[in-house]
Amino acid sequence: MARMAKLKDSSGNRILRPRRVVLAVFAFVSFIGVSFWGCNVIETGPFAMKTANSVGGSSHRGFSIFQQHCASCHGEDGQGVDEEYDEPLLGKRSINSLARYIDRDMPEDEPENVVGKDALRVADYIYKEFYSVEARYRKGLMPRVELARFTVPQYRNAVADLLLHFTPEVSQELGKEVPKEKEEEENYEIEDKPVELRPILPGLSAQYYQSKGMNKANEVQVERVDRRIEFDFGTRSPAESITPDQFSIVWQGSLLARQTGFYEFRVSTQNGARLYINSENTGQRKRMRDDSSVAGQAAVIDGWVSSGEMREITARIFLLGGRQFPLRFEFFKYLEETASVKLEWKQPGGAWSVLNHNHVNTSFSPRTFVVDTPFPADDRSFGYERGSSVSPGWHAATTNAAIATSAEIVDRLPLLAELDAEEDNEKEEESAQDGTDKEGFAQEENLKRVESFKSFVLNFASLAFRRPLTEEEKQLLGEEMFANAVNPQGAVRRALILILKSPSFLYADLTPENQAPDQYAIANRLSLAIWDSVPDTILLEAAGKGELLTPVQIETQARRMILDTRARSKMRRFFNHWLELEDRDIAKDKTLFPEFDESVVADLRHSLDLFLEDVIWSEGSDYRQLLLADHLFLDEDLKKLYGTSEIDAKNPASAGNRQSGDNFKPVVYSPDRRSGVLTHPYLLSAFAYHNNTSPIHRGVFMTRNIIGRELKSPPEAVEFKDEEFSPDATMRDKITQLTRDQACMSCHKVINPLGFALENFDAVGRWRTEDNNKAVVTRSRYVTEDGEILEVASARDIAEFAIESESARRTFVIQLFEHLVKQPPHAYGLDTIDELEIGFSQDDFNIQNLMVNIAVLSAGYGPATLQIAQSEK
């Protein structure tokens, strides 16, 4: 029998994303859906067996049936047989479901041999002997918490946060500049001015200066906040008090990078400009002259010199998602005829657009070091990112990253190791003046410097290892490294490389399997679960004081931690994953959908981000809103595209914490049309062809991700060829025809109704009532896993069913668990998912609470907890 081929459609996309599924390829055979960490629903229907806990065994009435009809292909223990059915027999179907299946389709060659009561008996036997989750627990075959190294996002976040720990905060105080008239005054104290903090607003703070010859920023005339950098001044001046022949503008603030990847920036101007991104904050630049620049920092784009001709200069920079980066853009006109300036950017996988206030704010940020070394992708074979293996590529990447990181640190060592350079210089001058021993002084200073380096290294190591150092480690890193080095910086460099290559850094949790986690391990697990990063000072202090003992204490920390932006960033990655948003090509046929261009796609993605963020981070954090919400966040352009005829002018039933000052506003739709994320145009477009809808893609997505039913890959790859159908057929007609074969129908009877229910939305997610000049029909019968028959005709029907379905909720819980913890949920106990799901339901489906519960559970997990869970059975 052929095994799981990765079947692809004509564009090379895998048709269905295979989880741990098993495939039997025969034209007329249906197959068993299997999943290792499966659902465990105990039947209560007419065929239910009384005690789910009773075992199989040879006295079971199904035993002999199995031996006679099944074992030759499936093995005596259901372990599989080479050349027959070589995968283990396990999964998450209920006994009834198994029975129905066996009745219909098994044994393969002669399905009529085992039917009716026999089918039920053997199903019961199989279930209790080796098929179900409990059976596997009993046999000791359940998954365990495995050793894991950092995933790539964890690595990058950990390094960034480690350096940030030592990077001084940037003051948000306003007005640190010495006013011009006071510049000569020796004793003028800046502190004389009252402290004012800069307000944090969307956009960039802008200062407009009158220039005078070489002095570009001679006198500030206007200060305001600009929401986008796109100006055409022509021959004019930007402000009344500025002459039109020479002026300059400085924009400053922070750039918000939502995702990790390469960002491109493009400056278009005929004048002079310089762009600094992620530069160290070296204090306010007092002057801006032609012969000066930001001290010690290289501009990402240096277009200062110009001969008056319009040009575009582009640069690329790798940024880390979920972080803010300092941005400074300087522009000047000097005697050219005209002036104009535009600053555009392109996010990873996005389109060029003018950098606008949705992505920058006026705060000041410190430099965040980003490891831009390319890493091989993490394993995704279980459906989530895992650090489950090492490879030469990974090893080379961590080596290069260690070198790059230690170089960065050594470059900035005086700042990071808190060497007070000014103080040193003053002292040196003092000693020089009063004639004390200069040599001795220099030596003393050198010793102090070496001591600060040593203490920096030890501090860094302890944070990197997420625990206090052992005496050997202190000796090695704090003494031996320095004794053997050519100079102190060289010692620091090597020590840092050793730390970053050490397994104590690279592996997520080294608590041995048979041990309970100590306080530091708990802190470590919490920060990995919620932030994909290392613990912060507060968490480490709590660990040090032994304040992570009780679940309540741990929960308190977790609740504090989900408010941090790193938690938002982690959840954004969860949604990328759950909604399959990554690596999507959403481009559409330009003749059919002329208005659907790259910037619409970028805006839709933003709209989706806003919607998801609004649901999770609002007070209710209600999962049901994800599926049922009646509104979308749109700007004026998107509103035009997505039909005013649909739009209700009401206020949305719920739209939580949205900050105003953004031109994306909640827009309410009629509830019999749109429903939450299922009908967000971005998703509807993503799961569609470039020139038509795709009920199959939409149906598969909803089946697997929303409703939570297993689907296996199709038995043969079938391409959708429009020409093969009648020219006046609707998409529904075509799909129905394409999948009518019995072999296809076993899955497609589940997939198609869901896909058809969304046929009112075209390939770009717009409402339509006709397809190919015929009325769209969305109504279908849908059979649930439990055999219930439903009528679905709209997204809301599907959404409401999903909310009510325990199986759907469990899928959500499982996926969130896997994303946060990166381990199989059943490794944490047989009833873990059950309990989490029950808690979730009773809690009004509060996602934040679910996050906290999952994090706390994984943090405190140890052999004791496992024993308790098992003994309670």
Place this chain on the structure above:
Amino acid sequence: MTPTNYTRRRFIRDLGIGSAALPFLSGLPSLQGKLQTGADAPKRLVIIFSPNGTLPGEFWPDQFGADVPLELKPILEPLAEFKDRMLLLKGVDNKMGGDGDRHMRGMSCLLTATLLNPGNIQGGSDTPAGWASGLSIDQQVRNYLQSQEKTKTRFGSLEFGVAVPNRADPWTRMSYAGDNKPLAPIDDPAQMFEKLYGGAKGRADIASVLDYVRDDLRRVSGKLSSDDRSMLEEHVQLVRQLEDDIAAAEQQSELDHQEPEIDPNIELINDNTPEISRMQIDLLVNALANDMTRVATLQYMRSVGQARMRWLHIEEGHHSLSHEEDDNEDAYEKLIRVNVWFANELRYLVQKLDQMPEPGRGGETMLDNTQIVWVNELGKGNTHTLNNIPFALIGGGCGFKTGRALEFESVPHNRLWLALAQGMGQHDLKSFGSEEFSVDGPLNLS
């Protein structure tokens, strides 16, 4: 080292191939006979820049003439040993007018000998300007050498810097690949090292810690369950593999001359300038010795450089000093020391080249086949004159007649660059930079 050996290694270097590829290349027939003994000697060009003009009284000899023996004044005293390989040229002027102030033109018209584009950069006086409108002589020579198989090298040219600020403007750029195409010097030895010998940088550091990493892995592994050990075992394997790779790479270095030891941790701060200068010169000489390039420039600071040479116990900025009147004895004395310091750096370069035998050519050193030119943006700091630029040529690369000082009658420096280009082999070059100033052809320096 036999010529055959030389050619094989040179070929590998040219391709930038690492040691791993060595076994596969050994059999290639075309590698034989690439460079015959007795063939033309390689020609190299090195241009060194220092800012703010010189002190004419301390630089120029009292007497000039084709047959007058050369007498060195204080600023050139450090190079006394190489007097007979030196050629001083007075009366060679930077005649480029047009846009830009003297400093800008002094810098960006120096090697390009052409006008600056009109632009938006305002200097201390005159009209604002942009970039130079043509390529510089080092790039002219580079292009010529790269156009021929025999003289082609992996990099073509390398631009070195010492204490160059992190910005692009007509005061910080002297090399141009063409109109509006400035080339940035690399002033970080670690960065230059990475460019030339990439990968080698971190090798030593990595090698030194791998033992500890393996110990660490073993210790950790011992505490884990057997199920979890397999990943760690693989990890240990990868560490061992890396150790082997590094050891192999060290053994099989294909360079004629080992990469120089430089301190990658050196802070790029003012007070480290002397150390950084020597590292850059080491890297430069090595790059020439390994034939990775035949053209190199070394730019100290920038036009209007305000270096505070504290290592010479001078607290004032160079540019400020250069604007003092001649009768300010204190400033004058300091300026002498500043320029002597530059001369000493030049001496270090010259000495290193003279200590390297020219491979395949008995009796010759690399200096015999290298043309070094010390240039400055101005003739004199406090007058901003662009006349009598203190051109000092050392070495035999162009075949000029050395051991003398020549005084010309205010000739455009285009003609010097023409002579240089022709001396480097491009005999058919008739004009360089501004055509108007090239009409009289190359200076006769042979």
